[in-house]
Amino acid sequence: MDPFADTLQRLREAFDSGCTRPAEFRAAQLKGLSRFLQENKQLLQEALAQDLHKATQLDSAFIRKEPFGLVLVIAPWNYPLNLSLEPLVGALAAGNCVVLKPSEVSKSTEKVLAEVLPRYLDQSCFAVVLGGPQETGQLLEHKFDYIFFTGSPRVGKIVMAAAAKHLTPVTLELGGKNPCYVDDNCDPQTVANRVAFFRYFNSGQTCVAPDYILCSPEMQARLLPALQSAITRFYGEDPQSSPDLGRIISEKNFQRLRGLLSCGHVAIGGQTDESDRYIAPTVLVGVQETEPVMQEEIFGPILPIMNVRSLDEAVEFIRRREKPLALYAFSNSSQVVKRVLAQTSSGGFCGNDGFMHMTVASLPFGGVGASGMGSYHGKFSFDTFSHHRACLLRRPGLEKVYALRYPPHTPRNLRVLLAAMETRSCSCALL
Template sequence: MDSLEDTLQRLRDTFRAGRTRPAEFRAAQLKGLSRFLRDNKQLLQEALAEDLHKSPFESEMSEISIGQGEIDKALRNLRAWMKDEKVSKNLATQLDSAFIRKEPFGLVLIIAPWNYPVNLTLVPLVGALAAGNCVVLKPSEISKGTEKVLAEVLPRYLDQSCFAVLLGGPEETGRLLEHRFDYIFFTGSPRVGRIVMTAAAKHLTPVTLELGGKNPCYVDNSCDPQTVANRVAFFRYFNAGQTCVAPDYVLCSPATRERLLPALQRAITRFFGEDPQRSPNLGRIISEKQFGRLQGLLGCGRVAIGGQSDEGDRYIAPTVLVDVKETEPVMQEEIFGPILPIVTVGSLDEAIEFINRREKPLALYAFSSSSRVVRRVLACTSSGGFCGNDGFMHMTLASLPFGGVGASGMGSYHGKFSFDTFSHHRACLLRPPGLEKIYSLRYPPYSPGKLRLLLVAMEDRGCSCTLL
């Protein structure tokens, strides 16, 4: 086995040799990734069932098909994304060629989480490979079954001169972060995100941080309670609530809460039966540590629905809490489990004020039969993403960027945004070697006449240009 230093040096040497830059090479890697998904679909589903008790439906919908869709989109558009992007010019550069070149950063590190261990590992990888980088992939050690498949099987489908999977826990990841990378892409908690950003700062390494947060869900009085309950319950309890964009708490009036509670109970029973623990469609908590944390949150407020748990099965029932206080842990930390607090507010203004005095979330949801109400929530708040009258369906569009803002992260990806994230946008101007008489206007000795001519030449209809 190569040492860490040898592995990193091998990848750097490959990148410096220019091997990853041609479109043909990038496409070959993406096709290899596609074959990996097709050939090992059952193996991946078994690993996801082992790690998270995911049903084949959830595995296909939220892990495998999304990864395949990203690969297909990248392959269809790769050459167009790689093309130099021509830009507008001012009078002073009319005879020049001005464009943006998309260059790979070099050696990039992708640190993936455990909750969607296929999706959140492979989708960033698609962007990194499409952009022509060499990649070190660090899957989560917590989702052990999926980690094993990624470590033992995935490298067979990619060129190992420019790709490596490195394993280990926090200690090994810490040692990995001591090394210099050209870009780091991290998905995980804000606490670990700060550690990653601190390590990257030592080398001035740019980062994308896909973090989490408490995603608000405002429900207006005008809503049909059963429709809202169906949609909120589906997205809250999908993957046993272990989703960074899941609705984390509901804001509504006391009257709406009373209509919503029986509707939520009906939705839960319809989705998972009278005994959700026996349902093949409800996932499990990833680890005993996470189970213990969530069990502690069940003591907040009052349990209105669910609340049952089984430590041996890592099972927590789909739960709704009411009468929670803003100071309680369930309203202070990201829940990341099948628990939904309902907080009552007196008005839309109060709901917006409640949202805005907290950290900016990764996602924000608003339900109302009035488009005016939905657009008001959108206009008066800030979040990584927003969806009106549904859950995290905005994530299914590769034409939309996915990422956080403020404490919920920085940078974005999906579709072309992934390619752009892993590409340096290089400003290029190619000027002919002659015409020195024209260009000599900018040289000393200066005069008011020269200045007037230069200022006119540099105008670009609102674009400000500076001579350095």
């Protein structure tokens, strides 16, 4: 028996009825979502704590932004509330019916989203479905009009393959190894403060976190004590007892991360506690490009340092690898930062800071290549979940003017058409 058939049929029937299209309905949905957040702040905080300690002159030309229809949002576990609700806001604002599939890994947040959130939205147009990989696979067998997925590249390929069977468009927000180039012309303590904050935020379980540092051996020698100083100031002499350092989400991820500690040499940190799923803020040196810590996204509080002899070598290293979701460059020279920006490709870029670019609502957030496709945040979320329908409304009269385009194409008519095309800023409106 298909556990999703009734739910999906109900949502599609609701969308086909047109009930999601009025602006008033969309606003009501968003207000309900807002009340959900306001009225359940404590409940959500507790759940999160448990899980993660553009016209022509004679015509009217316009773009009509229409909802796709039935949208599937598949959310991850590392920011289980934010990364469920941010795409949901865009999908609802665009007038879609939505199926939200939260992560089964962040169990407490999943429970709140499933049991409480639907009370605040029109349940004929919204549903939360639960389950693990098997249920998600079964859900993906159905036809959706748009799929928004946040997660790993491995699962992203599965989602895209399932979507391809129905020619369903997708946005894939994936991860990757985000390089952080540190120039010799830097204040090491400033760099260390910013890199450590963004690397160990949420215990490193952030898709845009700096994944590894590229710097000269000389800068490494200056950076290591600065990193140690920053870590101690942020988390104290015993980071395990700090209320500001999270824990690894699961035993499986803990064991994977602990295995990465054998790469290179531990210069800072390295302590672990399996019973607490604790891994100390760690810096690795002497790592090789072929080692696992440089081959897979770390997604934990481990920061490897790779040595390069020059900016050219750093750029070449970055360019021969998959395009990352984010890229960071630190230098007192704006020319160095601009060169890294100009000669590389990434989903986002930030000079002399961590992932603050993703907090600016006027900027799109998304990946490129192996780190994803499509973007969202702010108005970009509304655009992502809307079909941009190109429309032109032409007057029924003026036929003698428009008859110039009909065969036979006399030399005179062709001259007039050519003149029209040369004098207009856009393509010939007679055609």
